Structures are given as structure tokens and as C-alpha cells.
Amino acid sequence: MFHEVSSQVSFPRLEEQILEFWKANRIFEKSMAQSQGRPQYTFYEGPPTANAPPGIHHVLARVFKDLIPRYRTMKGYNVPRKAGWDTHGLPVELQIEKELGFTTKSQIEEYGVDRFNDRCRESVFRYVKEWERLSDRIGFWLDMAHPYITLSSDYIESVWWILRQLWDRGLLYQDYKVVPYCPRCGTPLSSHEVALGYENATDPSIYVKFPLADEPGVFLLAWTTTPWTLPGNVALAINPTLEYVRVRVGQEVLILAQAALERALHGLAFEVLGPVAPTDLIGRRYQPLYTFVQPDRPAYRVVGATFVAAEEGTGVVHIAPAFGEVDLEVGRQENLPILQPVDPQGRFTAAVTPWAGLFVKDADGEIIADLERRGLLLRSGTIDHTYPFCWRCDTPLLYYARRSWFIRMTQLRENLLKNNEQINWYPEHLKHGRFGNFLENVVDWALSRERYWGTPLPIWQCETCGHQHCIGSVAELQRMARGDTFNALRRGAPSPAGDGQTLDLAHLDLHRPYIDQVILTCPECQGEMRRVPYLIDVWFDSGAMPVAQWHYPFENQETFQRSFPADFICEGVDQTRGWFYTLHAIATALFDQPAFRNVISLGLLLDETGVKMSKSRGNVVDPWTVIEAHGADATRWYFYTAGHPGMEKRFSVGLVGEVVRRFLLTLWNTYAFFVTYARIDRFNPREHTLPARERHVLDRWILARLHETIGQVDSLLDAYDVTTAGRLIEQFVDDLSNWYVRRSRDRFWRSGLSPD
Ligand SMILES: [Zn+2]
Ligand SMILES: [Zn+2]
Structure with missing residues (x-):
């Protein structure tokens, strides 16, 4: 028997009930468990930084990041969806500087790098609950319980391993070069960061x-x-x-x-x-x-x-x-x-x-x-x-000669271009346009940062003979460390005074300032080696996630092999020269392979009048406002169907409201109509069957339309064409409501169950 439905539906309330059901019955976990052993379809989550609440553009990305993996799961794949958090870098430091009222680096040093970094570490989880709550509310299925976190020692160790691979192949070098330099942040930036600003x-x-x-x-x-x-x-x-x-x-x-x-x-x-x-x-x-x-x-x-x-x-x-x-x-x-x-x-x-x-x-x-x-x-x-301008603090950049560390990307140019040929870009013009051009003109990656909160560059230099060494693992650090130099360490690696032999680095905080106190023995002259004072570009962290999210190669070797490259990634178009590039650059440098096979790059969100949304203009729509008003399904549907994903989209509470009226209510009323008559007639689809050729022509037509739509939607989603797929479903609902139901009404109105 069908449950009665009211035409006075509140979609937001209905969604909350369904979410409650999902949660109580652990539906996401069950879907993951059920699909174990099936062919894997790999999705990479681009890690956000949780030092601010998520905005509406995050909802845009997240609903696309949900749809494709959900579809693939329905098609019989196992789709692991590991969450990730980006936790280092200027975006984090800058916020703490603001909170402390600092304007220069010397203020940070006076305050204490340890205390400063503690605050950075605390701040990046400040809004995790908010991110989880919004992700849940919009139905984004993601494994939030087991995220990769870029500040963890395991993650840093994998990043060090990558850098060591580059070092061994001569791809990492130091040079006195003119680099784009932010005078406020006091650090050089990379070309992809410059491209953002x-x-x-x-x-x-x-x-x-x-x-x-x-x-x-x-x-x-x-x-x-x-x-x-x-x-x-x-x-x-x-x-x-x-x-x-x-x-x-x-x-x-x-x-x-x-x-x-x-x-x-x-x-x-x-x-x-x-x-x-x-x-x-x-x-x-x-x-x-x-x-x-x-x-x-x-x-x-x-x-x-x-x-x-x-x-x-x-x-x-x-x-x-x-x-x-x-x-x-x-x-x-x-x-x-x-x-x-x-x-x-x-x-x-x-x-x-x-x-x-x-x-x-x-x-x-x-x-x-x-x-x-x-x-x-x-x-x-x-x-x-x-x-x-600086992508973080908006200061005009200066081009400034500095001694910095670089990755020799120019040497990998041909491989970068070749591997890009294996990637399907949506929209396609990015492949040889914004992305391809960037690769054509690739410059060496300005890697080092003169900052405090980030993955330390694991290069030590001998004070006596100048020999340099790149550390590739914590175990190697342990092997080369001078035991008598740790007494200054205040956290982790407690070392009994005077006894250097039992030093344990396994739990050392690998960040500054602690790592700077680890002194190594020079293999050339037995002199003291100290770490160079740099961090690495935070974009290297996120670009390293295919490897580092699994603590590869120290653990999870099979999982990594199975999960590389990704079948699908999706972020905003601003990531074309950001995360998309760093993923591609690192995968090419390490494995000479692309890091992802399919990528959807999402256009900007504009306000109702077509102006770019920004905090300073005050025209940003709060995601909760629109979800409270019209629900997550309507918001999702608007994002899928309002225009192709790569295009700029206008967005407002009112535009989502139109989706409710035009599409969701039509579907709902059709269903309500069906349920009303099904209840009157005590209709049971399992008992009341009829051979196809005895059915009314309208019944046969709408079933044919249904299966036609299913087939088309499948092939469109296989080709990552979410928008056309959504619009075909809208057309089907229109046929169902305005043709099928309307033309069939008098048949349904007859009393009692009949073949009709
Ligand atoms: Zn800056
Ligand atoms: Zn030496």
C-alpha cells in the first residue's frame, strides 16, 4: 500500500527525514560495504581548508563531486570517497596573523614560532563540524571519518619521500632567480599562485x-x-x-x-x-x-x-x-x-x-x-x-631576485603535455586552452617558502663542507640525527639528558620550530648539518595527495596502486592552474602518468544580476538560507541543469525557487495524483500486472519514454554530461505530467480497478 502524500509538501523537511533515515541505518557505510570487491572507480577529493565555514561555491563543487561517484556506485562500482583537509600554508598563517594583529614576520618570530604554529594547527579544524554538517545536509557522501590530513606526520613523510625522488633525479635545485614575491608575506610564490591573483x-x-x-x-x-x-x-x-x-x-x-x-x-x-x-x-x-x-x-x-x-x-x-x-x-x-x-x-x-x-x-x-x-x-x-597580486593578502607582487629552491618542471614539459593528452576535460576547451597553454609555457616550480606553518623542505646542509642532503623518511632522519642535539626539543622525541642512543623520532612534530633543532651528521665530513630554513609551497601538499593520502610507500602499497590515477576529480575553474596543475605535475614527475582521467572544471558563481560573488561586494548567498528555503535537492538540481558545468552561473534563492515550482513540484504532484488513485483502488503493482500488448497506448508510450530516458541519461553520465542528462529527466517529467497524466485522467477517474 502507498503512503498518503500531501500536496502541501515541504521539501526541506522531507529531506531531513531521509537524511535521518540514512544516518540511523548507516546507508552510506552499507553502500560502501556492499560494493566491496567490485571494480573500483576512483575519486579524489580536493582538500578544502576548514579555517572558515563553507560557502555556496563549495556546495556547487560538492554536489558534482557527489553525483558522479553516486552514479558509478549505482552502476556496480566500488567508489571509495576519502575526505581530505588542506591544513598548511599562507591561507592559514594569514588568518592567525590577523587575529594576533601582526603585520610583519618579525612579530611572528617574537611571538614564538611554536605558539604561532599551535594556533595555526588549532584554526584549521575550527570549522570541520560546520563542513561536515553542510556536506551531510546536501547529501554529499564522503568518508569524513577517515580523512587525509596534510599536517599529519604520515602525510608529511610521504611528501618528503616524493621530494627525495625528485632530488635523486636532479629535479630539485637551488638558484638565485627573480621570483614573484609577496612583500607582505615575505615569501616567493609559484607561477600557479601568481596565476590566481x-x-x-x-x-x-x-x-x-x-x-x-x-x-x-x-x-x-x-x-x-x-x-x-x-x-x-x-x-x-x-x-x-x-x-x-x-x-x-x-x-x-x-x-x-x-x-x-x-x-x-x-x-x-x-x-x-x-x-x-x-x-x-x-x-x-x-x-x-x-x-x-x-x-x-x-x-x-x-x-x-x-x-x-x-x-x-x-x-x-x-x-x-x-x-x-x-x-x-x-x-x-x-x-x-x-x-x-x-x-x-x-x-x-x-x-x-x-x-x-x-x-x-x-x-x-x-x-x-x-x-x-x-x-x-x-x-x-x-x-x-x-x-x-598576492592570492592571499592582495598585496601587489614584486619581481624580486631571491635565493630559492625550484623543481625543474621545464625538463618535464614534453611529458606534461603528453600526459595531458590522456585526460578528458569538461569543458573540453581547457585541455589545450587554459591548462594546455600553462603547460606549453611551464616554468620551473618555485617551491620554497620563507614562512612558518607548512611542510618543511627536508634538505639539510653541512655547516663545514656545504654538502646537502634531502631526507626521504623519518627513519632516515632518525639514522642520521645526532643524538646529543635533541635536548632543546620541547615536544615529542623526549630524550633522556645525555643519552643520545635511545632517541626516538617517531613521534617528533615534523613542523617548525622542532624540526629545525634536528641536527644531522654530515656523511662527507662528519660535520653538523642543519636544515635549510624553508617550507614548501602548500600547493605541493595537495598535489601530493594521490600518494600521501595513503602514506605511500611506507604503507598501503596495494591500496595506492589500485587508486591511481583517479577516474574523476572536480573543482572550480580556479583550480585549473592550482590543484589540477600540481596533481598533474607531481604525477608526471613521479610516475610519468596523469593523476586523473576525467575532470570537471566548474565555472564561477555569479549573483542574480550576473556579478561575481564576493565577500567585499556583500552579494554572497549563504548556503543555509537557500537550503532552508527550498531544500538541497532543488539546489542540487539547479546546479546540475542551469547551465553546463564549465559556464558561469547566476545563483540566488529565487532561482532555486523556480526549480521547485517548475520541476520538483510537478514531479511531486504527479506522484501525489498517482498515490491518491492507487489508494482508492487499492492498487498493488505486483499483483495487478498486464501483458504489454494489452496495455493502453499511453501506458506503453510512457514506459517507452522512461526506458529511453534511462538509456540516454546513462550514456550522458558515462560521458560526464550532467547537464544534458538532467534536462532529459526534466523533459520526461514534463511528458509524464502534461501528456501522460493529463491525457489519462478520465481513464483513472473511472471507478474501480480496470485494465486501465
Ligand atoms: Zn601576501
Ligand atoms: Zn660536511
Whole structure:
């Protein structure tokens, strides 16, 4: 017998009853147990950080992350769904800095790295309950009871093992390079982090005159958008294959590329005096604009460089090796000095007397005024362009020469591209677009971070002979550690004073500051080895999860083999150059395989009017508001069907309400209608059967439609086309309600059970 249904349904209440039933009867656990031994379909959970409550965009990702594994389970697969938590890195540190009111790294050191890291550790689980509650409420089946956690010693040990593999193959190296650098966070960032933070910005655009040393009144004209880099200038580069001219402007003579004349001098009265051969320019000396930092070798001359283009600027490029990748390269080729007038906080050093202590970008205006006053400025304006900002703290990044550790991704470029060919991207254009382009232009991974809370870079260096060693396991650390150096350790690894022989590192907290107190014996000279002071990029942590979630290779070797690569992952489009890239990079470096076979990349959520949702705009929809109003099913259905997953989607409580009216209530009312008559007639589908050919044509039609829809939905979901699958179900419900039920009503109204 069918239970009576009311047409006054509350979907949120109904869902709560079902969730209660699932929980009481452990339905998820049962579905996992039942599917044991079946072919495995592997899903990787991209780990969120639980130091803030989940937002509506997390709901978007989670409902897709639920649907595909749920479908595969229904199709006879075993689909393990291990939860994960990302617990390290700048996002965590920054929040604690805010809470403590800190603005600089020295405040953290004064406060104590141990206490600071304790607070970081505590904060990343602050909202776990909230994440679990929301995940449960939206019906996201995930094994929250056994998550991988990136701060655990097991996880860190696996990450160290990976780094050791790279080290053994010569893929890990240290170099003095210009890296994107956040002056507030005081650390370099990787190219994928930079890719997260491009914003529109207005910067100065100035044409600067460099006076030739031996020809008064003649100037080389260069263009820059970063006046603050001028105190680091050591050379001017021209392209030997371009044509240069001398031009009279007022009383002065300027030298620039002919092709740049219109751009650089538009609106000015000028007279072209004649060509000047690049060979006559190269090697000539000019007077430095600033002499705050004394060069330790000859500088201030014109050099030839083929990268100089005539399409931008003047064809004369100002070279500051401390602040540009190309500049540093030119500096090396030409044996130029590196002048560094900027401190690690992004402020001019004391040597730069007029602007000492000023954040460099804030000094731009004063530098321009100074050049103007000295007659060295031809013109100044502004330029609107995209400029990278720190993805965590929104400070404009500086390009800054630092000693850092890198992974030689450029050496793996061909493999990265080849392995990408084995991945199905949804939407497909990402494969050779946003992702493929990133791989085409891959740069070495700036791995090291000058921070506190994260996976320590496991490289120790000998204080005596300089020998470096990369530790690949805790057991190796134990083997190489000097027993007498642990008394300073305050947590873990308690060592009886004076007795170095019984030292046990198994329970050592592998984070800073404790790990920094572990001193190793140099295998080359028996000297003392200390750890380099760096952490690694937090994106390496999450990219390592295929390996580290199983503590591979120290444990779970079979489980790992069975679970690599993933069949399916899904996150927001911002992860294309984030987690999707780091997964791909690490899997390629370790195993020369892709880490995942199918990936759905979700478009941004916009508000009702089509504006990107953001906290600062105050247009973010709280997930609980919409779930309370319309339920999780309606929200899920909206996300599945409102537009293809890769597209931007508008979202509001009202739009989800339309799903309820248009789809869920139609389905519900159809069901309610059926139940009403089934109850009146005491209909039992098991007893009351009828051979197909004796059935009414409408009955046969709707059953045919049902099976047609099932077949189509299956093949669409096999192809990860969630949206078309959902829309076909909507069409079926429409046929069921508006055609089948409506046309059949008079048959149902007849009293009593009949063949109809
Ligand atoms: Zn920052
Ligand atoms: Zn040594």
C-alpha cells in the first residue's frame, strides 16, 4: 500500500527525514560495504581548508563531486570517497596573523614560532563540524571519518619521500632567480599562485631619459611602468636587429627605435635627425639616474639583446637584474652587477636616502617627481593593465631576485603535455586552452617558502663542507640525527639528558620550530648539518595527495596502486592552474602518468544580476538560507541543469525557487495524483500486472519514454554530461505530467480497478 502524500509538501523537511533515515541505518557505510570487491572507480577529493565555514561555491563543487561517484556506485562500482583537509600554508598563517594583529614576520618570530604554529594547527579544524554538517545536509557522501590530513606526520613523510625522488633525479635545485614575491608575506610564490591573483591595475607609464656619458644633451629614451626599479638599473638593452634614430625634441636629442617614434613622441614637435646604427650604440656608457647602491663591477652601458621588441616602449629597455627574470639573464650574460635597493618587506633600504623605508610602489610618485625636477622625464601617464597580486593578502607582487629552491618542471614539459593528452576535460576547451597553454609555457616550480606553518623542505646542509642532503623518511632522519642535539626539543622525541642512543623520532612534530633543532651528521665530513630554513609551497601538499593520502610507500602499497590515477576529480575553474596543475605535475614527475582521467572544471558563481560573488561586494548567498528555503535537492538540481558545468552561473534563492515550482513540484504532484488513485483502488503493482500488448497506448508510450530516458541519461553520465542528462529527466517529467497524466485522467477517474 502507498503512503498518503500531501500536496502541501515541504521539501526541506522531507529531506531531513531521509537524511535521518540514512544516518540511523548507516546507508552510506552499507553502500560502501556492499560494493566491496567490485571494480573500483576512483575519486579524489580536493582538500578544502576548514579555517572558515563553507560557502555556496563549495556546495556547487560538492554536489558534482557527489553525483558522479553516486552514479558509478549505482552502476556496480566500488567508489571509495576519502575526505581530505588542506591544513598548511599562507591561507592559514594569514588568518592567525590577523587575529594576533601582526603585520610583519618579525612579530611572528617574537611571538614564538611554536605558539604561532599551535594556533595555526588549532584554526584549521575550527570549522570541520560546520563542513561536515553542510556536506551531510546536501547529501554529499564522503568518508569524513577517515580523512587525509596534510599536517599529519604520515602525510608529511610521504611528501618528503616524493621530494627525495625528485632530488635523486636532479629535479630539485637551488638558484638565485627573480621570483614573484609577496612583500607582505615575505615569501616567493609559484607561477600557479601568481596565476590566481591577476587583477586590473593602473600603474605609471613613464618615458625616462638616460644621458649619454660622453655626449651632453643626448639621451637614450626608455619606457617603464615600474619607476621604483630605476634605482636598480645597471644597463640599457637595445635590439641589434632594429633600426634606431636620433630625434631632436626641443633643445635635446633623443635616441629610440624608429618603430616607436609615433608611440613615444606623439603630440610632441620632433625632428628626425637620422639613423643610428645599433653597433654604434652597444657598449656606450650613460650616466646612472641613481647612485644609491654602488655597483661592484662596471655598469651603466648599452647592451644588445634580441628580446627587445619595438611593439612596446621605445626599443630601449631599462635593465634591473634584481627585479626581472630577463634582466637577471642579461646581467649574467653581460657580467653586470646586481643592485638591490629593496628590503624583503618591499621597502627601499636605508641606502636609498630620500625614500628609505617606503614601500616601493608608494615611492613611484616621488620618483617621477624627482625625475621631472631633474629634467630626466620626457612624459608620464598611466597604464591600465593586469598586474599580479598576492592570492592571499592582495598585496601587489614584486619581481624580486631571491635565493630559492625550484623543481625543474621545464625538463618535464614534453611529458606534461603528453600526459595531458590522456585526460578528458569538461569543458573540453581547457585541455589545450587554459591548462594546455600553462603547460606549453611551464616554468620551473618555485617551491620554497620563507614562512612558518607548512611542510618543511627536508634538505639539510653541512655547516663545514656545504654538502646537502634531502631526507626521504623519518627513519632516515632518525639514522642520521645526532643524538646529543635533541635536548632543546620541547615536544615529542623526549630524550633522556645525555643519552643520545635511545632517541626516538617517531613521534617528533615534523613542523617548525622542532624540526629545525634536528641536527644531522654530515656523511662527507662528519660535520653538523642543519636544515635549510624553508617550507614548501602548500600547493605541493595537495598535489601530493594521490600518494600521501595513503602514506605511500611506507604503507598501503596495494591500496595506492589500485587508486591511481583517479577516474574523476572536480573543482572550480580556479583550480585549473592550482590543484589540477600540481596533481598533474607531481604525477608526471613521479610516475610519468596523469593523476586523473576525467575532470570537471566548474565555472564561477555569479549573483542574480550576473556579478561575481564576493565577500567585499556583500552579494554572497549563504548556503543555509537557500537550503532552508527550498531544500538541497532543488539546489542540487539547479546546479546540475542551469547551465553546463564549465559556464558561469547566476545563483540566488529565487532561482532555486523556480526549480521547485517548475520541476520538483510537478514531479511531486504527479506522484501525489498517482498515490491518491492507487489508494482508492487499492492498487498493488505486483499483483495487478498486464501483458504489454494489452496495455493502453499511453501506458506503453510512457514506459517507452522512461526506458529511453534511462538509456540516454546513462550514456550522458558515462560521458560526464550532467547537464544534458538532467534536462532529459526534466523533459520526461514534463511528458509524464502534461501528456501522460493529463491525457489519462478520465481513464483513472473511472471507478474501480480496470485494465486501465
Ligand atoms: Zn601576501
Ligand atoms: Zn660536511
